[in-house]
Amino acid sequence: MICSEQETLLEMIDLALPYTKHGKVATYIPALGEADPDTLAVSIYTTNGECYSAGNINQKFTLQSISKVITLALALMDHGEDYVFSKVGMEPTGDPFNSIAKLETLVPSKPLNPMINAGALAVTDMIAGSTVEERLGRILSFIHEMTNNTSIHYCDKVATSEYETADLNRALCYFMKQHRVVIGDVEQLLELYTKQCAIEVDCKDLAIIGYVIGNEGVNPDTKRRVIPMQIARIVKTFMVTCGMYNASGEFAIRVGIPAKSGVSGGILGAVPYGMGIGIYGPALDEKGNSIGGMKLLEGISHRFNLSIF
Known part of the structure; x- marks a missing residue:
């Protein structure tokens, strides 16, 4: 990417910004x-190793x-695939991310995947440690290892x-907990989960995390493998199939890269053996994805031919 592409990012921001009015x-x-x-x-x-940015990039x-x-990768490192997927499934869902419906009808009664709230709560319950503080510290240290930014809290x-x-x-x-998917204390789990969700980053932090996941778990500065290769691949697969809530199928067609969104307006993109992308736009569409961020990422994917399909 050269200076002309830096200018292209600024142009793409200008093109995507009007969409925020609809979110x-x-x-x-x-x-x-x-x-x-x-x-x-x-x-x-x-x-x-270069980072190109545009827009309100200093916004946390x-x-x-x-x-x-992040917690899925850490739980897999703590316990392995067999244990994690005995409690959480691997299938996409067309239901909203916070739905309880499938838990009531599936046998065994476990979440369909780790990207919906039920699955993520079950995964967070697996993070090793004896206290909320210890387990949260492990999550933060893991993020620090990926980003080289120890100020993230x-x-x-x-x-x-x-x-x-x-x-x-x-x-x-x-x-x-009734069905033994969650083992630990519920209030402690909720405390850990809400603090995990409240971890603050900026777009550059997010882009570096995306790069690490996209490039088989290797930190670009230290060259250290932070995430085992197989686990990085599992994470990327879930990002493709489930990462954008129940808009994941359309996103795969329009954008075509592993990505994960959050209701704060963040989007993490992990291009295999390529770029890491961090986007922030808090205006959301009806499915909980950044409306301007989705349009921006679609433009980036088309401009730089990033689709993995």
Whole structure:
């Protein structure tokens, strides 16, 4: 990518920005409702170690559901595939990300995949450690290893706001505890999960995480393998099939790269053996994805021919 491509990113921001007028910020978590819906930003980390950015790139935002790919990788490293997938399935769902419906009808009663809330809660319950603080510290250290940014922490205001409004997630946890999918204490799990979702990053941090996942788990600066190759591949596969909530199929056709969104407006992109992409745009469409971010990522994929299909 050269300077002309840097200018292209700025042009793409300008083209995607009007779409934010058709979206709304998440308000069911009160702290997220304070975001500026007109914000849009992108960072792209490339194979030559350069990072190109455009828009409000200094804006911090919380990972929310993007954290699901990180905890999935960590749980797989802690316990292995057999154990993790004995409690969480591998199939996409057409239901909303916070739905309880399939849990009531499936036999055995386990979440369909780790990218919906029920699956992510079950995965977070597997993170090794004896206290919330120890387990959260392991998640943060894992992110620090990927980004080389040890200042990344969680936003207490957002975490508190999420915990106080977590009644649906609490219901999912108790349902899964009844069926022995969740083993630990529900309130401790919710505390850990809401703090995990409230971890704050910027677009560059997100782009580097995307690069690590896309390039078989290797940190681009230290050259250290942070995620085992097979686990990085599993994570990328879930991002393709389930990463954009129940818009994942359309996203695969229009954009065609492994990605994961969060209701804060973040989108993580992981191009296999290529770029890492971090996008922030808090105005969401009806399915919970950044509306401007989706349009921006579609333009980037087409401009640089990134689709894996």
